[in-house]
Amino acid sequence: MKSQSCVKIMKEWDIVAARQMGREIAKSLGFGTVDQARITTAISELARNIYLYAGEGEIYFEVLESLDHKGISIVAQDNGPGIKDISQVMEDGFSTSGGLGAGLPGVRRLMDEFDIESEVGKGTRIITAKWVR
Template sequence: MKGTLSNVPIAKELDIVGARQTGRNIATELGFSSVDQARIATAISELARNIYLYAKKGEITFQQVEGVAPVGLKIIAKDNGPGIKDISKSMIDGYSTSGGLGAGLPGVKRLMDDFDIMSSDEGTTIHVIKWLR
């Protein structure tokens, strides 16, 4: 079951729920605890919501990886939106360009074990990994 497990397109609000459920199901199959399943599902919700809110469409990809632990779940959120103008600002708790709480990306970083973000005017790609304990 290594490699890409699933791709979930994000184009409408309901797709956020689908991505969250897909991620939770995969986390369950990989043996993550219920607490880590909730962390993973919450991170997916934030990433998918950001795609929908800021880029209108994109996708969430789920991959099984090996490395720090015997198995990890890698989640890739990718869009072709306008990009994040100031990544460092977007990583500050409370900063929001949409009027929200500004907990999104900093929260995702706290919930997951690895976090990497790349953004340009051609889109944003975020890679996060949760390692099985």
């Protein structure tokens, strides 16, 4: 059984809605409080990036279940300007917004799986997953 939910990111308040939905799903799957915090932090980063750089997009949540484990998939998708140099944005300390630059490298560390696809002028899709331990 696969269930998918989506939060559209168009205004700053939508970041909070995405965090809340992600935390609820994570809690229902049996993630502990530390992993719930990791997941919501990753969602914050992904949703904030959509809001700041693309203007709007979506955060999709999918429950992952197999015979031996379960988890959550979080996909951030937008039709924004795209990322010219993915290797540069994946460097610790790199920031285009004057922030700490913990963004995408931080998301990669917080989650168990991380993949990024981006095309300049077309948008970005980031696919992450976290498994219940």
